[in-house]
Amino acid sequence: NAGVTQTPKFRVLKTGQSMTLLCAQDMNHEYMYWYRQDPGMGLRLIHYSVGEGTTAKGEVPDGYNVSRLKKQNFLLGLESAAPSQTSVYFCASSTRGELFFGEGSRLTVL
């Protein structure tokens, strides 16, 4: 039982490149979330999903897209990376209560 798994754990991009972060959960949770964590800012919600095939915007959705084609997976895409997207990204899942977090993906955009 791995819980919430994020890949990759580290990535360095150049401005304008694209990439996808993958989140997988094995707890059969309906809800999944992507947050970003910046120094001194706490965690901010990017996008979330309340079920397979559904997505919704969070507090800071600009520059990101998401997809939830399978219940266990939630993908976060950056179409054209910008230095402002340098951050640590956390995926989480829940059943409308406590959140279970992955270990994070550290992204640097040069």
Next chain:
Amino acid sequence: SQQGEEDPQALSIQEGENATMNCSYKTSINNLQWYRQNSGRGLVHLILIRSNEREKHSGRLRVTLDTSKKSSSLLITASRAADTASYFCATDETGYSTLTFGKGTMLLVSP
């Protein structure tokens, strides 16, 4: 926008002492949750208190909620060096666990 704001931003105590962290928020909530984050790791859920509850206990943790003052406190009793971490409060306004996090309190417990 940040909903919860923790106070203090940093707290340094000795092992065996109690640690108290406070959280204030702005709007009505379904529940309030506390999380812990060790350096470089993901967040771990500690405790959830619903809007109709006033106090909750879990092991060495005690959480209070005052909805009239829009505030919560987390008390860790008999702190250990292993409690060294950042602690975040998070509010659920929608009921879908789309949590809004505060900026956190960094707790350092010295042996």
